[in-house]
Amino acid sequence: MTMRIRTARRALLLGTGLWMLLAPGLAEPARAQADAPGAQPTRSVTGEVFYRERIALPDSSLLIVAAMGPDGRNLAETRVPTDGAQVPLAFALDLPEGQPADLRAAIVTEGRTAWVGEAVRIEPGAEDLALATMPLTAHAPVGFDSRYLCGDSPVRAGFVGPSVVIDLDGEWRQLDPVPAASGARYEQPGDPDTHFWSRGDNALISLRGQSLPECRLVPPTSPDTYAAGGNEPFWSLRIAGGLVAFSTLSAPTPLTGRLPERRFERGAFVHDLAEPALRIALSRGICRDSATGMPHPDTVRILQDGQTLEGCGGDPMELLTGAEWVVEDITGGGVVDAGRVTLVFDRLGRVAGTGGCNRFAGPFTLTGEGLSFGPTAATLRACVPALMDQERRFFAALAATNRFDFDETGALMLVSAADGSAIRARRD
Numbered sequence: 044m045t046m047r048i049r050t051a052r053r054a055l056l057l058g059t060g061l062w063m064l065l066a067p068g069l070a071e072p073a074r075a076q077a078d079a080p081g082a083q084p085t086r087s088v089t090g091e092v093f094y095r096e097r098i099a100l101p102d103s104s105l106l107i108v109a110a111m112g113p114d115g116r117n118l119a120e121t122r123v124p125t126d127g128a129q130v131p132l133a134f135a136l137d138l139p140e141g142q143p144a145d146l147r148a149a150i151v152t153e154g155r156t157a158w159v160g161e162a163v164r165i166e167p168g169a170e171d172l173a174l175a176t177m178p179l180t181a182h183a184p185v186g187f188d189s190r191y192l193c194g195d196s197p198v199r200a201g202f203v204g205p206s207v208v209i210d211l212d213g214e215w216r217q218l219d220p221v222p223a224a225s226g227a228r229y230e231q232p233g234d235p236d237t238h239f240w241s242r243g244d245n246a247l248i249s250l251r252g253q254s255l256p257e258c259r260l261v262p263p264t265s266p267d268t269y270a271a272g273g274n275e276p277f278w279s280l281r282i283a284g285g286l287v288a289f290s291t292l293s294a295p296t297p298l299t300g301r302l303p304e305r306r307f308e309r310g311a312f313v314h315d316l317a318e319p320a321l322r323i324a325l326s327r328g329i330c331r332d333s334a335t336g337m338p339h340p341d342t343v344r345i346l347q348d349g350q351t352l353e354g355c356g357g358d359p360m361e362l363l364t365g366a367e368w369v370v371e372d373i374t375g376g377g378v379v380d381a382g383r384v385t386l387v388f389d390r391l392g393r394v395a396g397t398g399g400c401n402r403f404a405g406p407f408t409l410t411g412e413g414l415s416f417g418p419t420a421a422t423l424r425a426c427v428p429a430l431m432d433q434e435r436r437f438f439a440a441l442a443a444t445n446r447f448d449f450d451e452t453g454a455l456m457l458v459s460a461a462d463g464s465a466i467r468a469r470r471d
Contacts, residue, residue: 051319052467065461067410071234071281073285076182077078083139083140084139084140084169085119085137085138085139085140085292086137086138086140086168086169086171086172087135087136087137087171087172088110088119088135088136088137088138088140088146088165088171088172088174088334089133089134089135089172089173089174090108090132090133090134090173090174090175090176090177091132091133091134091169091176091177091449092106092108092130092131092132092134092148092150092160092176092177092178092179093130093131093176093177093178093179094130094178094179094180094181095131095150095178096181096233099129100125100128100129100130100150100403101151101152101153102125102126102127102342103124103125103152103153104124104150104151104152105122105123105124105125105132105150105151105152105243105244106122106123106124106125106132106148106149107120107121107122107123107148107149107150107151107244107261107262108120108123108136108146108147108148108262109147109148109261109262110136110138110144110145110146110165111144111145111146111147111264112143112144113130113143113364113365113387113388113389113393113395114365114366114367114387115195115197115264115366116195116363117192117195117261118138118139118142118144119136119137119138119139120136120259121134121135121136121263122244125150128240129382130179131176132150135149138165140168140169141167141168142167143163143165143166143167143389143393144164144165144176145162145163145164145165145264145389145390145391146163146164146165146174146264147159147160147162147163147262148160148177148179149179149182149261149262149263150179151189151244151260153227153239153262154189154227154242154243154244155188155202156182156184156187156188156189156190156260156262156263157181157182158179158180158181158182159179159180159182159262159263159267160177160178160179160180160262161177161178161188162264162390163177164391170322171396172459176365180267180284181284181285182263183267183284183285183302184201184263184267185199185267185269185282185302185312185325185341186199186201186305186312186325187199187200187208187210187263187264188200188201188263189201189202189260189266190249190259190260190261190263191246191258191259191261192258192259192261193248193255193256193257193258193259194255194256195366196255196256197264197331197365198211198255198258199247200212200239200241200246201305201307203217203305203306203307203312204306204364205219205220206218206219206220206229206307207229207239207241207315208307208312209218209239209248210327211248211250212250213327213453214327215307215310215326215327216237217231217307218229218230218231218237218238218239219231219232221238222233223240225242225471226240226241226242226243227240227241228240228241229241233252234316235250236251236252236331237249237250237251242257244260245258245260246258246260247251247257258451259290263359264361264364264365264390265361267283267284268281268282268283269281269282269283269356269357270282270356270357270358271325271339271341271343271354271355271356271357272332272336272354272355272356273333273343273345273353273354273355274332274333274354275333276291276292276293276352277291277292277421278291278292278341278345278352278354279291280323280345280356281297282302285298285301285302286299286300286301286302287299287302287314287316287321287323287469289319289321289345289347291352298319298321299319300316300317300318300319300321301316302314302316303315303316303317308324310326310327310330311324311325311326311344312325312326317346320347320348321345321346321347322345322346322347323343323344323345324343324344324345324346325341325342325343325356326341326342326343327340327341327342328341328342328354329344329362329449330343330354330355331355331448332354332355332411333354335411335412335413336446337355337359337411337412337413337446338359338362339355339356339357339358339359339362339448340357340359340361340362340447341355341356341357342354342355342356342401343355343356359409360388360409361388362447362449363388363409363447363455364388364389365386366461366470366471367385367386367387367396367470367471368386368387368388368396368455368469368470369384369385369468369469369470369471370385370386370466370467370468371436371467371468371469372465372466372467373433373436373440373466374436374440374459374464374466375438375464376433376436376466378399378431378433379399379430380417380430381430381434382400382430382433382434383397383399384396384397384398384399384401384430384433384434384437385468385471386396386468390406392403392405392406392407392408392409393405394406394416394419397429398421398430398433398434398437398438399426399433399434399437400424400425400426400430401421401422401423401424401434402421402422403419403420403421403422403438404419404420404421405417405418405419405420406418411417412446413445413446413447414444414445414446414447414457415434415444415445416441416442416444419438419441421438433464437466438465440457440459440464441457441466441467443458443459443461443464444457444458444466445458445459445460445461446458446460450467453469453471454467454468454469455467455468455469
């Protein structure tokens, strides 16, 4: 069946039945592409990075500044060899006009991230920008040191003693060093076709003989602050700037100490603190808070005084951001093959995508209790009745969402409080 699309002359506010005008952040990219097909205009973004500590950078250090889109893809980046220069370090890059972005900066030394800054939000527009100085802090990660982009696929790497642990294809793998003509090469024991070959700020990665596109070291997207907790009995863990604070219901005054070097054991990153006497183990896998059901990216176990405490850790936002989600089902009614329905979440509480006919954008709120969506703006197209009906069901299901979860196949479930119906989507 041939599908005819016509322009609608009205606007509709999602969730209340009235169309709204398209948000500027969605309209401008389309306009720019129409004005200059094949070459999207760019805007200049300039700034500098600085840190307060009186620590000299090695001559071989590299400043990396990257602008990431809401779906986690690199929109622009610059890589500036320091060649012995010290902070402040200046940078400049060209960002596509009309695109929202998170700008992140990091200084890399000997292939490892040494200094990082908080993300700076770049709003859609066409004007050149001169940013304020971006402060950096010493990188004190929990788990993984560095983040790579292999094409559009993110891979995390954590160096543990002589080995490296990589987060790839949904699994954590420990690879051990092997001789290499240049750089540093690591292989999975018994499977040399799974390897990580680091060459400065680039790497070559293969998974069971399948090579990824060449990987580039990029600034991490996760903050250096890590939180975890559990119930029955209650406990709370916070790690920030390399310092640990741990408390329980019976001992609410936090026990504090410095986070020691980690090791990788039985699929978990393990930190053993001497003072206070505490073992912290972080392992991969969706963990649901026993009180709220909120999914978290990590399972955390604490060993203290012979007692093992279990709970969840990491930022639930990490489970939503950094990818485009393609909808497979809307409240049990399936989806129309001809209409692609998608969502992209960013870390600043915005969601965008397509409803199968119209593009949309709006806010979402993620709390410790659940997930909800606010009023959403959309474009003004009208499509064939089947797509319009599907889009109405999709927007109504978004408005009714009060939590999210994942099914046994890893699909994202946006669940309604009213009847338990859900939107099911999968990472593209």
